[in-house]
Amino acid sequence: MLRPLITATAAVVLLAGCSGGDDKASESSSGSDNNGQQASTPATPAVPSFDPPKAFTTAAAYPVPDFKGRELYDDPKLGMVGQVALVANYRGLTGHDVVDPSKIWEIESTAADTTVVSDATDPIAVKVNGKDAAVIAYAEADKGNGTQKPQGLVLVQWIDVASGQKLAEVSTPVSTVNGTGVAAAGMPSLTNLQYDPQTGQVAIGVTARGNLIVKTQNATVYADPQTKKSTVVPAVLPGAVHNGVVAGANPESKTDAGDAGVLLIDGATGKVTKQIPLKQGFLTPLTGGAKHAFFYGTVYAGATISETAALFSVDLSTGTVVKSAPGLSARDSGGYACTWDQVSSIVCTEAAATGPQEILGFDDNTGKKEWGFTSESAGRVVPRVTAAFHGVVYVQTEKQPVLLDAKTGQDLPSASTSGSPSASSNDSPSAGDTPSGNDSPSGNDSPSSGATPSDSRSAGGSDMSLYDGKPASPVAVSPYGGVYGQLPTGGGYGSGDLQSVLVYLKPTA
Template sequence: MVATTAVTAALILVAGCGGNDKKSDSGSENNGGQSTTSATPSAPTAPTFDPPKAFSVAAAYPVPDYEGREMYDETKVGMVGQAALFVNYRGLTGHDVVDPNKLWQIKSTEAETTTVSGVTDPMAVKVDGKDVAVVAYAQSDKGNGTQKPKDLVLVQWIDVMSGQKLAEVSTPMSAVTSSALHISNAQYDPETGQVAVGVASGGATATVYADPGTKKGTELPNILPGAVHNGVVAGAKPESKQNANDSGVVLVDGASGKVTKQIPLKQGEVRPLAGGAKHGFFYSTLYSSATMDQVASLYSVDLSTGAVVKSAPGLKDRDSGGYECTWDQASSVVCREKAPTGPQEIFGFDDETGKKAWGYTSESGGRVVPNVTAAFHGVVYVQTEKQPVLLDAKTGEDLPSSNPSPGETPSGSPTSGGSPSDSDSPSGGASESPGTSAGGNDMSLYNGTQVSPDAVSPYGGVFGQLPKGSGYGSTDIQLVSIVMKPTA
């Protein structure tokens, strides 16, 4: 990788402050190393729509490349509250979409002996009523002083208004230990902030359950998470041995690691898809000697009772390659097949019932199967070859979209337009720079093509765009984060 050219930008680290600009009462730090603060005039206002159904591009932020970046370290973007986020192995960066001058950054590690080998997408949760971004990193600590090397999973909860860590949990791994430790998947509970992070290496798997309330983590060996809610983890358990056909699902108390229910699906392989508030969703395969093919099935498991609902995908396993799913943080989970070529499929689950609610394939005729980019509060954001489209998460039907012309007043009323409320400075470490400054807004980097957002909140959406070579130079930018404001 080439060395990064310094990006000329003003970096404002909002350490120890809330969503509105605040100043220290005394101008000096307290014993905890944080500033005491008092309220000042309100921050700029911005309309919000829940969920947003139309957007206009508002900002373009460069994500600098850096020397020594690993091949698999691809920047991921996210949207939590009024913060547009991007994360990579070096850490998490947040841009305030209401006040573009606000920028904060949190390192993934302070120790030079610790390396990062995986990171989750930013997850949006609430902690004590605050909009909080959660990220988890797979790390390898090479040892410090007399300490032995160890693999671990680090989870951070960051208040997006202040850019401060509310909590941090580091969980050493014993069931999965390897320099090639990577993150398989992650599930989250937006109401409690609890997360379940799946890690894998060399055929071994485990889940790390972490809770911001207790600030503790638990390693759950030999499962991958399908859902987490109110401390309960639903996990996919592999076969006891090859061709045993005894893989299934377990319900686990996350804090203690105790298995409370075993659900033997009697499959050859069970893979987690996504979790809602009431169900975990899974994809399974079982070899059929009669057809000499893998028979695929879809399962949902009730997190309270362990009740199972079985349904069938529209494609064969060899055509779909499995599925990738997204929860809308309300009552729907939408899935798209993984295979890059061949037939395509899209379908949705109802989290209330656990049943498959709708779906179609490219072989059905009549409709194009789009790429799913995000889902939020009843709306699925998808991209066709020609344009971004909105779908009803409950039915899969197209929704009208009304992107207004320049200068046109957007239709509909915002759900809230007031400035964010003041709050006390949260506990935890202050914002930190990961060593590579993120640039300020530079619309010359935007290529002019608005696409479906990769992440959405009531304050807007964000998507990643490859650099086009202008402005700072394509060799020095890994990605351009395009922020969109909601207009309807």
């Protein structure tokens, strides 16, 4: 039976550490109060953490302001790194510290008036010099200055989420640009981002509109925050990166050659260290892990006018290949999209918008398929995967958010705020699911019965009047909670001024 992930009652915890907005609260411990007594700096309010979280309560709704000149396809990109909820668009990346909501920062995507942003990746959690960092990549076009020709760029930023300061930044030319606007020939687009969570290294797939990219239309940009250098590998799209090794899909040498395979590449130099033939006609990289890169391949049979599909994993150290058969045909699946839990599990679902559905899980340690089922299987609903983190898959069904075990694909029981499984035999929240104790709103944390929409705003920018009351599965998770996006609704800020609403889920178990 499917179990609910988020309690139906949203705790209106505004996370402001509300003390009435008294500026004196920020005085140092060396100061004294009006009675001459030694004053101490108030402690930052605590937020519980669980690794991984298995239950949440809605705790904050941050408005994402619209901005002049925003492109139609500039959808917000969301992330959760440590205790910071993140939202990005073409303008830049904004962080909201959920433990100390007074800490809000924004890093612009570009400071040059001549630069236009045409794409952005999700902000991803990595470590840089032991710090919790977000890495994000932008596709940009520099219109040129003086005699400089317009060129397409891939900009990568690593940001210390605790301070909101850039730890590193690398800008890499990838194409020439002919014309203006985000649809101009040569404007780069980002196909995927592979990352190493322990080193912060990234491998970014990039393609250019038209054939104006140097030597090839597709390429991989490898970038390292330690060296602050990058390498462009032409013709290859990345499937994984770990400890400087990039695995990428190498296309057919010519049409109908059927020789698409995988290359292992030294990221720092761009040198190919191993060629792995897979004899595919079409090969697409999926999300990779720390030990294996994953790919989806098809072979076209002209005699039967059909395609045979296969899933491949490639060991990043040895090049060993494991082949798996998907449950759906190439026509029905449309390929696959995958999510890594940053430990040892890769979970994939079919990419087709309509038709039969499939979900399957791989073990990153072995590269083998461990479980899976389709919508044609009896007794189970194929959910929509929204995130995966440390052994848990967060999914959404038509009725509710649900948890799955990343190793087995089985439903996990709904957890109570105390950390023990709910004793309820149905999908309704039980008494144990209701926040209690420190998880309950108290005093200044909750709006009064006569509160207006403006009263529900916190000093940290949260406005719970924007929350639509419909909890959803998080799209990004850390031990400090999860986030998802919601269309603007309600009062307070004014939905016409907003692009989106960033909803923060506090973990309760």
